[in-house]
Amino acid sequence: MMKSLVAGALALAVWAAPAWAQDPHAENASMIGTRIVDYAADSNWLCLPGRADACATPLPTAALNANGYGSVGQVTPAARTEVDCFYVYPTVSTDPGLNSDLTPGPSEQGTAMVQFARFASVCRPFAPIYRQMTLASIPRALGGEDVTAASEIAYGDVRAAFRDFIANRNDGRPFVLVGHSQGSLHLTRLLAEEIEGKPVAARMLSAMLLGWNIEVPEGQLVGGSFRSTPLCSRAGQTGCVIAFTSYRAATPPPADAFLGRTRRPGMTVACANPAKLSGGTGALDSYWFTGPGFGGNGIEWSSEGAPPVPFLRTEGLVSAACVNRGGAGYLSVMVNADPADARTDRIPGDVSLSGRSLPGWGLHLADMNLVQGDLLRIVEEQARAYRRR
16 A cells, blocks of 8 residues: 555646536536536535444554563544534546546555544545546556646545535534645645635634645745745644655755755655644654554564554654745654654664665654654644634
């Protein structure tokens, strides 16, 4: 699955394309030709609140401390919360063709569980199934085929689902956008076209757009990808964006990096450190899935042996700080290695293809894992600030 996150983004630098053809009689549906995806139907959603689905899966989680494995707890959806989260998953589809179908497989289900199910502890989870750009689109795009239409189909579904969410499901509640990789690509466009400058913007607590190049002018918090929505820069701030691409401190984005570097004069890639929005180095609250296929293969998490449960929480094992130097902008990640303690001195997340490391992708596969606990805390802080306001 993690290899699919990488491959998907390669084909997705094409979203600025002709306008999506919208059926005027189905504002909350997505249409291509005569095919309509109606998001009024619950069956077209991967996650909905109060339903037994990928985002309601209990997540048994053990603490990983300097002394080894600690207590085990189980994360479940909150019984009551005042915030909604709208999530768009990254490229994972193994369907043939340029676009996926609307039948989610293990990759979609598993990705939602790992990246988004934990958010159900602080907000109501909404995740549409959408006809995303598939793995099969990658060799065709790299071979020179024009995949613009396929990108428009994917975005059209995300837009239609968001319109249904706002019109029929959200009930005027504050909300958070959550995306990674291809998901962040589509949510970036959605925020610029459907939210900024509109009344609904007043209810957006934040847009968490991980693993994609969001641009801002050098030294500024607003401008570039968004006209009026700034980067989050303090605790409790609402109506702002959290965005970054992550790299190991020892291997920053190379000159030809796909992520973490822009070539637009005067611009840099946005970085807001969830562990310390005001700037500087912060200790990360990380959650890791240790099962097969999710980037944790080959990691000896503790000298005590194998993890007792599928999920681990590490507080302070990793620290990070934002770095912006000209067009390069990234979250610089440092492992606080200590050979004397029981915890791993190595974290997963590097991208490789056919056994070869791709230095221009950084720790793309671990973007969400690294800061998931920090993002949950931010949602709670923003909810309190919104309530006071």
